[in-house]
Amino acid sequence: MTNITDLGVAAIRDGVAAGQFSAVEVAEAFNANVAAAQSALNAFIVATPEKAIEAAKAVDAARSAGQALGPMAGVPIGMKDLFATEGVQTTAASRMLECFVPHYESTVSRKLWEAGAGMLGKLNLDQFAMGSSNESSYFGNVISPWQRRGSNAQLTPGGSSGGSSAAIAARLAPAATGTDTGGSIRQPAAYTGTVGIKPTYGRCSRWGVVAYASSLDQAGSMARDVTDCSIMLEAMAGFDPKDSTSLDLAVPAWTASLSGDLKGKKVGIPREYRVDGMPAEVDAIWEQGIAWAKDAGAEVVEVSLPHTKYALAAYYIIAPAEASSNLARYDGVRYGLRDLPDGAGLQDMYAATRAAGFGDEVKRRILIGTYVLSAGFYDAYYTQAQKVRTLISQDFAKAFEQVDVLLTPTAPSAAFALGENVDDPLSMYLNDVFTVPASLAGLPAMSVPAGLDAQGLPLGLQIIGRPLDEQGVLNAGLAIEARAGFTAKPEKWW
Numbered sequence: 449m450t451n452i453t454d455l456g457v458a459a460i461r462d463g464v465a466a467g468q469f470s471a472v473e474v475a476e477a478f479n480a481n482v483a484a485a486q487s488a489l490n491a492f493i494v495a496t497p498e499k500a501i502e503a504a505k506a507v508d509a510a511r512s513a514g515q516a517l518g519p520m521a522g523v524p525i526g527m528k529d530l531f532a533t534e535g536v537q538t539t540a541a542s543r544m545l546e547c548f549v550p551h552y553e554s555t556v557s558r559k560l561w562e563a564g565a566g567m568l569g570k571l572n573l574d575q576f577a578m579g580s581s582n583e584s585s586y587f588g589n590v591i592s593p594w595q596r597r598g599s600n601a602q603l604t605p606g607g608s609s610g611g612s613s614a615a616i617a618a619r620l621a622p623a624a625t626g627t628d629t630g631g632s633i634r635q636p637a638a639y640t641g642t643v644g645i646k647p648t649y650g651r652c653s654r655w656g657v658v659a660y661a662s663s664l665d666q667a668g669s670m671a672r673d674v675t676d677c678s679i680m681l682e683a684m685a686g687f688d689p690k691d692s693t694s695l696d697l698a699v700p701a702w703t704a705s706l707s708g709d710l711k712g713k714k715v716g717i718p719r720e721y722r723v724d725g726m727p728a729e730v731d732a733i734w735e736q737g738i739a740w741a742k743d744a745g746a747e748v749v750e751v752s753l754p755h756t757k758y759a760l761a762a763y764y765i766i767a768p769a770e771a772s773s774n775l776a777r778y779d780g781v782r783y784g785l786r787d788l789p790d791g792a793g794l795q796d797m798y799a800a801t802r803a804a805g806f807g808d809e810v811k812r813r814i815l816i817g818t819y820v821l822s823a824g825f826y827d828a829y830y831t832q833a834q835k836v837r838t839l840i841s842q843d844f845a846k847a848f849e850q851v852d853v854l855l856t857p858t859a860p861s862a863a864f865a866l867g868e869n870v871d872d873p874l875s876m877y878l879n880d881v882f883t884v885p886a887s888l889a890g891l892p893a894m895s896v897p898a899g900l901d902a903q904g905l906p907l908g909l910q911i912i913g914r915p916l917d918e919q920g921v922l923n924a925g926l927a928i929e930a931r932a933g934f935t936a937k938p939e940k941w942w
């Protein structure tokens with residue numbers, strides 16, 4: 449029999465339901481992989497093997513009693529450490545929240561437990577989800593299970609959901625939650641040969657998710673194939689009165705309607721995504737993706753998204769602006785770290801707490817955000833960026849009059865080495881060039897693994913859909929997945 453830890457969400461759930469193995473056996477197998485990989489990969493901030501076993505026992509008992517099982521029954525998952533989990537440390541990979549143990553459960557995680565999933569632990573990430581490489585984590589960066597052929601240089605698993613992507617690729621979890629503000633699900637998925645979907649803004653509740661940039665933050669699912677991502681997203685999504693931006697819409701039966709047949713569909717190729725200096729292999733995989741879309745029956749047409757070149761700049765104004773406001777709550781008074789130097793007054797406490805509790809990248813964004821919102825610069829930066837955001841949304845709306853989905857590379861390169869961009873924030877931000885436009889427009893988008901580059905590293909293709917058309921995105925993803933036949937996995941060195 450195949451190793452249990454090579455199985456995905458659907459296979460585990462169906463195997464447990466059919467009695468091929470127990471949920472406890474599954475949880476034990478993944479718990480063992482988590483423990484064995486921790487010192488090498490650092491994918492988890494806290495492992496919770498007992499939680500995984502507890503949930504598995506409940507599923508096994510329900511099965512024995514002949515009760516109906518949920519859509520994630522018996523599936524142990526990793527939880528990005530940005531989701532509040534009752535009684536379990538929730539850090540956002542920061543010193544500020546190192547000792548924060550919530551008294552409540554985020555809506556998304558609660559829904560997953562209700563669907564029968566169990567928690568393997570809290571996954572590492574970039575601090576407050578700010579970053580593209582995982583190097584801003586207070587708990588040390590995650591190390592990708594992937595390595596370049598013939599090299600043991602350590603690579604990034606992407607970010608900010610890098611613990612999630614690394615854990616899935618290394619078989620420490622069959623699936624994991626992610627959050628995506630400007631690419632944090634899609635880019636790590638692309639770097640690790642995994643699948644990740646960010647749904648339409650408002651599909652998943654943000655209640656109980658540590659806030660970064662509230663008008664952009666969106667939870668989503670990450671797994672090893674499109675079907676598994678779809679199953680998990682269905683369990684996570686849905687209206688939540690506790691989140692004022694949550695969409696009051698029923699969750700469609702995406703998984704039951706999955707189809708990789710693109711006959712009658714139009715796939716758009718945005719001209720402006722052909723940027724100078726992109727590695728030839730990224731271009732080549734994009735061409736390959738176009739051929740696969742045609743093979744699946746789609747008509748492929750070129751479209752224009754004329755304001756694309758302003759997206760990155762607008763994102764790195766809007767996201768820090770919102771972050772500077774959201775992170776004002778960490779003042780040492782209410783919760784989180786408090787640094788109260790001897791004889792200090794209130795202002796000194798604020799300053800000392802924030803100096804000690806935030807890492808450099810978080811401070812950089814608070815500074816940028818505060819600057820672009822300040823009286824003299826608000827119109828020049830923040831208002832301009834909001835106008836650009838509207839233009840970008842209009843570009844997409846126009847393109848979607850012509851086509852059903854868009855196909856692009858997910859990232860401008862394969863995974864880079866740790867340390868390579870860490871002192872150069874601008875080149876780090878450039879990683880997000882293909883992912884931020886869909887974020888600014890609140891559109892559903894996913895990354896699907898498409899192949900390996902010459903160094904043996906995964907490359908991903910991005911599919912962007914109309915608002916609320918997760919189905920169209922998933923179907924196009926399935927069509928690409930079926931043709932890419934991506935089965936590569938990292939060679940085990942940890």
Ligand SMILES: NC(=O)C[C@H](N)C(=O)O
Nearest residue numbers: 577578579629630631632
């Ligand atoms: N959170 C994200 O979506 C990651 C993005 N690279 C950022 O730093 O904002």
